Amino acid sequence: xxxxxxxxxxxxxxxxxxxxxxxxxxxxxxxxxxxxxxxxxxxxxxxxxxxxxxxxxxxxxxxxxxxxxxxxxxxxxxxxxxxxxxxxxxxxxxxxxxxxxxxxxxxxxxxxxxxxxxxxxxxxxxxxxxxxxxxxxxxxxxxxxxxxxxxxxxxxxxxxxxxxxxxxxxxxxxxxxxxxxxxxxxxxxxxxxxxxxxxxxxxxxxxxxxxxxxxxxxxxxxxxxxxxxxxxxxxxxxxxxxxxxxxxxxxxxx
Amino acid sequence: xxxxxxxxxxxxxxxxxxxxxxxxxxxxxxxxxxxxxxxxxxxxxxxxxxxxxxxxxxxxxxxxxxxxxxxxxxxxxxxxxxxxxxxxxxxxxxxxxxxxxxxxxxxxxxxxxxxxxxxxxxxxxxxxxxxxxxxxxxxxxxxxxxxxxxxxxxxxxxxxxxxxxxxxxxxxxxxxxxxxxxxxxxxxxxxxxxxxxxxxxxxxxxxxxxxxxxxxxxxxxxxxxxxxxxxxxxxxxxxxxxxxxxxxxxxxxxxxxxxxxxxxxxxxxxxxxxxxxxxxxxxxxxxxxxxxxxxxxxxxxxxxxxxxxxxxxxxxxxxxxxxxxxxxxxxxxxxxxxxxxxxxxxxxxxxxxxxxxxxxxxxxxxxxxxxxxxxxxxxxxxxxxxxxxxxxxx
Numbered sequence: 001x002x003x004x005x006x007x008x009x010x011x012x013x014x015x016x017x018x019x020x021x022x023x024x025x026x027x028x029x030x031x032x033x034x035x036x037x038x039x040x041x042x043x044x045x046x047x048x049x050x051x052x053x054x055x056x057x058x059x060x061x062x063x064x065x066x067x068x069x070x071x072x073x074x075x076x077x078x079x080x081x082x083x084x085x086x087x088x089x090x091x092x093x094x095x096x097x098x099x100x101x102x103x104x105x106x107x108x109x110x111x112x113x114x115x116x117x118x119x120x121x122x123x124x125x126x127x128x129x130x131x132x133x134x135x136x137x138x139x140x141x142x143x144x145x146x147x148x149x150x151x152x153x154x155x156x157x158x159x160x161x162x163x164x165x166x167x168x169x170x171x172x173x174x175x176x177x178x179x180x181x182x183x184x185x186x187x188x189x190x191x192x193x194x195x196x197x198x199x200x201x202x203x204x205x206x207x208x209x210x211x212x213x214x215x216x217x218x219x220x221x222x223x224x225x226x227x228x229x230x231x232x233x234x235x236x237x238x239x240x241x242x243x244x245x246x247x248x249x250x251x252x253x254x
Numbered sequence: 255x256x257x258x259x260x261x262x263x264x265x266x267x268x269x270x271x272x273x274x275x276x277x278x279x280x281x282x283x284x285x286x287x288x289x290x291x292x293x294x295x296x297x298x299x300x301x302x303x304x305x306x307x308x309x310x311x312x313x314x315x316x317x318x319x320x321x322x323x324x325x326x327x328x329x330x331x332x333x334x335x336x337x338x339x340x341x342x343x344x345x346x347x348x349x350x351x352x353x354x355x356x357x358x359x360x361x362x363x364x365x366x367x368x369x370x371x372x373x374x375x376x377x378x379x380x381x382x383x384x385x386x387x388x389x390x391x392x393x394x395x396x397x398x399x400x401x402x403x404x405x406x407x408x409x410x411x412x413x414x415x416x417x418x419x420x421x422x423x424x425x426x427x428x429x430x431x432x433x434x435x436x437x438x439x440x441x442x443x444x445x446x447x448x449x450x451x452x453x454x455x456x457x458x459x460x461x462x463x464x465x466x467x468x469x470x471x472x473x474x475x476x477x478x479x480x481x482x483x484x485x486x487x488x489x490x491x492x493x494x495x496x497x498x499x500x501x502x503x504x505x506x507x508x509x510x511x512x513x514x515x516x517x518x519x520x521x522x523x524x525x526x527x528x529x530x531x532x533x534x535x536x537x538x539x540x541x542x543x544x545x546x547x548x549x550x551x552x553x554x555x556x557x558x559x560x561x562x563x564x565x566x567x568x569x570x571x572x573x574x575x576x577x578x579x580x581x582x583x584x585x586x587x588x589x590x591x592x593x594x595x596x597x598x599x600x601x602x603x604x605x606x607x608x609x610x611x612x613x614x615x616x617x618x619x620x621x622x623x624x625x626x627x628x629x630x631x632x633x634x635x636x637x638x639x640x641x642x643x644x645x646x647x648x
Binding site for chain 1: 559590592594595596598599600601602603604605606607609613614615616617618619621
C-alpha cells in the first residue's frame with residue numbers, strides 16, 4: 001500500500017533578498033485510500049507544502065524528509081516525482097502556448113505509464129472522462145489552459161487526475177473560484193478516483209464548502225507553517241462554526 | 255500567448271496602423287529604389303531599414319569591401335522535363351521585372367553579379383515534381399541573381415536549399431503569369447559562419463497564386479526581404495515563415511506586400527523560436543494598401559516563442575491604408591516566453607525537461623508547417639525542427 005511520509009519538513013523561500021522560513025516542521029502520513037483535508041488561513045503555508053512536495057524550484061528544503069513507499073522524494077526531479085505517483089492539481093494552472101490538450105494528455109500519460117497508451121482505447125478513455133466532467137470535445141484541441149475560464153482550468157486538472165491515476169493526489173485549493181455547479185462536477189471527479197481506493201488524497205483548502213462533497217477521513221489545521229491540530233471530519237465542522245481565529249491569535253499555535 | 259506582458263525584457267513588439275496621404279513605408283527607406291549601388295549611401299546603422307542589423311557582421315556586403323571570389327557558390331538545378339534552365343548575361347531583358355533593389359546590399363548584388371539563373375515553366379505546364387535548386391556555399395563572397403518565371407496557368411513547386419559557408423547577397427525574382435500557381439520553399443540551412451542577405455521580389459499576375467515559405471535555421475546573419483506586388487486583379491499571396499534562432503545568430507525577415515492593384519489578397523504568417531544568449535530575431539511586416547487597391551483583403555501575423563533568457567525579438571508590423579474601400583486588413587504580433595512555470599507544469603505531469611521543451615516548440619510550429627501543402631516538405635521541416643531541437647536543447 002502506497003504511503004507518503006512527511007517528517008519534520010522545513011522549507012524556505014527567497015523573497016525581497018531575504019530568506020523566509022515558511023514550513024516549520026510538518027509531520028504527516030498519507031496512505032493509499034485515505035483522504036486528508038489540510039485547512040488553514042491564508043499565508044499559513046498550505047500551498048508551499050503542496051508545491052514543495054511536487055518539487056517546485058522556488059522552494060528550498062532545509063530540513064526533514066519526504067518518502068513515498070520508502071523512496072526519497074526530495075532527491076527526485078519534478079518529473080520523477082510525477083512518475084513515482086505524485087500528482088499536484090494546481091491552484092493556478094499554467095498556460096502552455098502551442099500545445100494542445102490532447103497532445104499534452106497523451107504525452108503525459110505516456111511518460112507516467114511508461115509506454116504510449118493504445119490509441120483506440122486512449123481516445124475512448126479521454127472522451128468518456130471528459131464527458132463525465134461535462135467538458136466539450138472541442139476542449140481537446142485547445143492549447144493547454146490558454147484562455148480557459150477558472151472552472152475549465154480546474155476541470156482540466158481533475159481530467160488529468162482521472163487519467164493519470166496517481167498514488168498520491170495533492171489538490172491545492174481546487175475549490176477556489178468555482179461556482180456550486182462546477183464545484184460539484186469537480187468533486188464528483190475526485191470522488192470517482194477516491195472510490196477506486198487506490199489513491200491517497202491530500203485536499204488543501206481554505207473553505208469547508210468542498211468537504212460537503214468530498215468527505216475527509218482526517219482533518220488537519222495548518223497554521224504558522226505546520227499542523228497544529230488533527231482530528232476527524234468533525235474538526236471541519238468546528239472550523240465552520242468558529243473559523244481559524246483560535247489558531248491564529250495565540251491559541252494552539254505558538 | 256497573445257499577452258503583451260509576456261514580452262521578454264529588452265524586446266519590442268511595436269505596431270502601427272497609419273492612414274497616410276504619403277507612404278511612410280516608402281519614406282522610411284533612406285534612398286529611393288535603384289539598380290545601381292552608387293545611388294545608395296553606405297549605411298551607418300541608424301537608418302530605419304538598418305537599425306536592427308549588425309552591419310559589422312555583414313563582412314563588407316554593405317560598404318563595397320566584400321569582393322566576389324570565384325567558386326564561392328555551387329548552384330545545381332534539378333528540374334522536371336519541360337522546364338527551361340538557363341544562365342544569362344546581365345543585359346538579358348527578363349531580369350529586373352519583378353522589383354527594384356530597395357537597399358544598398360540588394361543594389362550591390364544587382365551591380366555585381368556576373369551571370370543570372372533563369373528558370374522558366376512554360377504556360378499551362380503543370381509540374382507534378384518540384385524544381386529543386388541547391389545553393390551550396392564553398393567559402394568566399396558571392397553576388398547572385400535568380401529569376402523564376404511561370405507562364406500563364408503554369409503550376410510549380412520550387413525548393414531552394416541553402417547550405418555551406420559563404421558571404422552572399424542576391425536578388426531573387428518570381429514572375430507569375432495570369433492564373434499561375436507557384437509555391438517556393440526557401441530553406442536557409444547554412445553553416446554557422448554564413449552571411450546571407452537577399453531581396454525576394456514576387457510579381458503576381460492576374461488571378462495568380464503565390465505561396466512563399468521561408469525557413470531559416472542557420473547562418474551567422476540572415477537578412478531576407480520578401481516583397482510582393484501585383485500585376486493584375488485577383489492575385490493572391492501567402493507568405494509563410496519559420497525561423498529557429500540559436501545563440502549568437504541574427505535572423506531578420508523584412509516583408510512588404512504592396513497592394514498596388516484592386517481585389518488582391520495577402521496573408522502573412524511568420525513564426526520563430528529563439529534560444530540562447532544573443533539570439534536575435536527581427537521581423538518587420540509592412541503592408542501597404544494603395545489608394546487604387548480597392549477590395550484588398552490582407553492579414554499579417556508574427557509569433558515568437560522565447561525559450562531561454564538572453565534572446566531578443568524585435569517585431570514590428572506596419573499596416574498602411576490609403577483607401578477605406580477594402581474587404582479586410584489586420585495585423586498581430588506577439589512574443590511569448592517558455593518559462594520556468596510552464597516547464598514545472600509539464601514536468602509535474604511526468605514529462606522530462608527536454609521532452610517538455612520539444613513539445614512546446616513542435617506544437618508552436620506544426621500549425622504553420624501544415625499550411626505548406628507539400629507533404630514531403632512538411633515532413634522534412636518537422637524532421638529538421640526535431641534535429642534543431644536535439645542539437646540545441648541538449
